[in-house]
Amino acid sequence: MEESSVFLLCLTATSGVPLYCRSKSSSRQLTFSVIGSLNGVHMFANNQDVLLTSTRTENSRVLWRTFHDSINLIVMSCDMKTSDHSLNKLLENVFSAMVLVIGLEDLMNIKNVERLKKELRACYKLIDSFLTESEKMGDLTQCVDCVIAHDAAILQECLDGFTQAAESEFGCLLTGGKVVVATEKWWRLASQDVMLLCWLVSSLSTHSSRDYPVYLPQGSPTVPHRLLTFQLVPGVDVCILCGPSPSLQKVQSELVERFWKPVLDPIKSCLRVQLRSFPASVPLHHGIQGILLVNRDLNKSLYTVQVHPMEDMQRSDMKCILEQRREALRSFYALAMSRYFHPEHHDGKNTVQYEESFPMGFSHHAHQCYTVSSSNKCYAMKTDLHFLFLLFKTDVPTFSMRAIANKTMQVFTKDFTF
The missing domain is CATH 3.30.450 (Beta-Lactamase)
Known part of the structure; x- marks a missing residue:
């Protein structure tokens, strides 16, 4: 196996049935015997009233986590430079991503394993984004990746008006999955919920608009909300969380152009600070x-x-x-x-x-x-x-x-x- 390989396993906690296996930097999948052994040693420890959380071998590190006595997540990393801290954050993010997309109820009360496997496919892009290195750190810090834009005050005023007109109090402007500005209520959401929403938007295929049902792992794990996203220019999206109304078509046809066309230049300027996260005018030491x-x-x-x-x-x-x-x-x-x-x-x-x-x-x-x-x-x-x-x-x-x-x-x- 490659030195940077990471394997993520998801199984049912009671029966040990594999739900999915995702990997990074590896052309090979784990064999069923290896998956069974990794889960079996954890189940054996539980039967002996021993909590097995992690172990190391000569060339790998393995961590186990059980969520709600229903889902077992196992991560095996062949990168010995990684830490238990970062791998534990990975497991937390993966389970929260599953809750975000399909809700906590279906994960706690598994009635049909094959149906759950199909539902979990919708999580793959988001889960894979946590396995790969990126230009964001929210997966590790559990905070929201942001940028400092030149015209933040103008963009904030437009966002507040747009969100209010869309019958919502929760909205943000994203560039490359990082928050440029957000409404006051958006910042009051749990930081992990906001982080996951931003990662979800950046992990999805590019679309001019979306109407995506989401559960908030901290704020609303069993009742879905609607996440509406609109691409203003390539690389910049505006997002709102709302209830049954308004319709996606109404917001796109009546509100997007009305509020955002007048500030097209400030929107495009967000792209220039995306990689550095702050303007070039911010002086930093050359070292x-x-x-x-x-x-x-x-x-x-x-x-x-x-x-x-x-x-x-x-x-x-x-x-x-x-x-x-x-x-x-x-x-x-x-x-x-x-x-x-x-x-x-x-x-x-x-x-x-x-x-x-x-x-x-x-x-x-x-x-x-x-x-x-x-x-x-x-x-x-x-x-x-x-x-x-x-x-x-x-x-x-x-x-x-x-x-x-x-x-x-x-x-x-x-x-x-x-």
């Missing part, structure tokens, strides 16, 4: 290669590994370099969150974390940490309202990373408020 800024209060984040896109475009091996940067920043985030930073969010709600055992006896929690390797340097800092994670070039002096991080934090909290 920074990647940044992840998380607003802990609003559960939204800025993320990019193309901080200086004009410099990067001149390199012929840019695709490989970007993949390495993504892997390095994701690994550092998982390390910092599982080892050093306190798991409690700013709003006081504890979330499931996967801390390693060695810091448990400490009476304090870290507010800054860094790593140094032969290929990069990383630095993270925690404040009352933000997490900041930076990926540096190796030639940046280690002693200067703290000062650069403080200056970067000031840029995004005072000069360009996020």
Whole structure:
């Protein structure tokens, strides 16, 4: 098997019947005997009152999770650089994706396995998007990937008017699956629900408009809502959550052109900040290669590994370099969150974390940490309202990373408020 291969298995918890198997970076599927062995050892442990959550072999890492005593998810990763933290997030996202598309009721009370298998096919594109590396980090942070646009105030005014005219209070404008602006009520939804909706839209095939039934895993797991999406220009979509009315045709024919045609230029400008996530006018140190800024209060984040896109475009091996940067920043985030930073969010709600055992006896929690390797340097800092994670070039002096991080934090909290 390839070193980067990941296999995801979904089975019924009671009978162990396979529902689907998805994979990444592998031309081969797991054999039925391997699937049976992976599920069998978990069932045997349960029968002995032992909770089996993870294990490692010489060349792979395996995690098990059971949801609502009904669905078993198993992930096997041949990439030993990955962490239990990130794989656990993957399993949570996959089950939530299943709830988003087909609802919790059908997953908790499985009456017809073959019918459920067919229904789950609608989840494949969304699930596969969590298996592949992307230009977003919401799958790991459980926050909403955002961009800072030049004309955010104008776009916000248009969105509020459009959403209200469509008889809804929940709407957002997306570019590349990242939120440009959203209504006040949209931000009040559970952050995982919003993250999943954004990933769903970006994972679906391109259409001028959609009327898609969705369940909100946190807010409404058993009662569906309608997700209406409209492509304003290629790469930019406006989305609203609503009830039985209005009709898709009415919104598209009467409201889309009325509200969005006058702001066509600001809409197109969103595409220019999609990769960097913020305008080129935001000054950042030349040694920074990647940044992840998380607003802990609003559960939204800025993320990019193309901080200086004009410099990067001149390199012929840019695709490989970007993949390495993504892997390095994701690994550092998982390390910092599982080892050093306190798991409690700013709003006081504890979330499931996967801390390693060695810091448990400490009476304090870290507010800054860094790593140094032969290929990069990383630095993270925690404040009352933000997490900041930076990926540096190796030639940046280690002693200067703290000062650069403080200056970067000031840029995004005072000069360009996020």
